[in-house]
Amino acid sequence: MRLTTKIITGMMALAGCIVFFSVSKADVQNGAGAPSGKTGSPGDGSSCTGCHGGTAPNVAGLISSDIPASGYVPGTVYTITASVSDPTKNKFGFQISPQSTTGTKLGTLAVTDAARTVLVGANKYITHTSTGNAGISNASTWSFNWTAPAAGSGNLSFYGAFLIANANGTTSGDAVKLSTLAVSENISSSIKENSLVQINVFPVPATDVLNVSFSVIPEKNVTLKIFSLKGELIKETVFENSAQKISMNVEDLSEGMYLLEIISGNEKTIKRFVKQN
Structure with a gap:
């Protein structure tokens, strides 16, 4: 052709x-x-x-x-x-x-x-x-x-x-x-929010570290992805050892609002958070 x-x-x-x-x-x-x-x-x-x-x-x-x-x-x-x-x-x-x-x-x-x-x-x-x-x-x-x-x-x-x-x-x-x-x-409308137990993201606003806590320890690895509001992937971290609380370094992010995608197995959800210097 x-x-x-x-x-x-x-x-x-x-x-x-x-x-x-x-x-x-x-x-x-x-x-x-x-x-x-x-x-x-x-x-x-x-x-x-x-x-x-x-x-x-x-x-x-x-x-x-x-x-x-x-x-x-x-x-x-x-x-x-x-x-x-x-x-x-x-x-x-x-x-x-x-x-x-x-x-x-x-x-x-x-x-x-x-x-x-x-x-x-x-x-x-x-x-x-x-x-x-x-x-x-x-x-x-x-x-x-x-x-x-x-x-x-x-x-x-x-x-x-x-x-x-x-x-x-x-x-x-x-x-x-x-x-x-x-x-x-x-991306905030494109990602379907599933019931990935109860999730808390803190502190808000975040400065150096962003914490994610689960009401139940995930059975599978957890992946955290940070996107800009335009859908651009900024950083990604995979946590291979399941825990009730995990932390991600966000010190290098500029001030503003971001989207945090949380994935574990076939389930995923998305949260908004604010980065402040």
């Missing part, structure tokens, strides 16, 4: 780019939108800049969402918005796909404006339609829904490629910009 892809790329890349960036020709109407795989993501590796010359700069802020700073909650529907503008042009195109850094497509995209957006690439990409490339007052905005993936999917990014076209009938004078919106998984 990879070899076939290379053959297609070698023979039809130009045709694909012309389809994607056909918004620069007033007489070309492409209801299918941009062909998939043109977001400029690490997994896609292409944004069709070869058809337009130059390089595509990364520009912050072209993709936004209502995903909270604490991260996405698995199974929740969010609204993603793409916006681009140029004071001298009024034809625009885009393509966005939510992916991991390795190219895995995550979550479910859904069209909310069928006149201006369409899904392509096995519904893993969303792009403009032939009627969705016209700007208003030298700008264009597209919105769509995204359902967050299953728990444990981890951090991801919305990778997007944007076309700014002059509609002169050729690709000359057009520009491509890339933009990325990085989001994290809300």
Whole structure:
């Protein structure tokens, strides 16, 4: 399949780019939108800049969402918005796909404006339609829904490629910009809290040492994992000898709130704690 892809790329890349960036020709109407795989993501590796010359700069802020700073909650529907503008042009195109850094497509995209957006690439990409490339007052905005993936999917990014076209009938004078919106998984909602006996975490706030006590001594080893509120694993300690109270050094943590995941066998729970210097 990879070899076939290379053959297609070698023979039809130009045709694909012309389809994607056909918004620069007033007489070309492409209801299918941009062909998939043109977001400029690490997994896609292409944004069709070869058809337009130059390089595509990364520009912050072209993709936004209502995903909270604490991260996405698995199974929740969010609204993603793409916006681009140029004071001298009024034809625009885009393509966005939510992916991991390795190219895995995550979550479910859904069209909310069928006149201006369409899904392509096995519904893993969303792009403009032939009627969705016209700007208003030298700008264009597209919105769509995204359902967050299953728990444990981890951090991801919305990778997007944007076309700014002059509609002169050729690709000359057009520009491509890339933009990325990085989001994290809300680990506090992703981890199911099981009944791991009665657990106390103290002191609160913690300064040098964080203690965990159990109402009943765990039968299996206990693992403590500390995460940031964005779901980033900061440190992990495994306690092989079961005890009613265990302690973890947190002196090296910065001040703030953290999540403590406590695992023993197939059971796990999560607690919040505050670190104070």
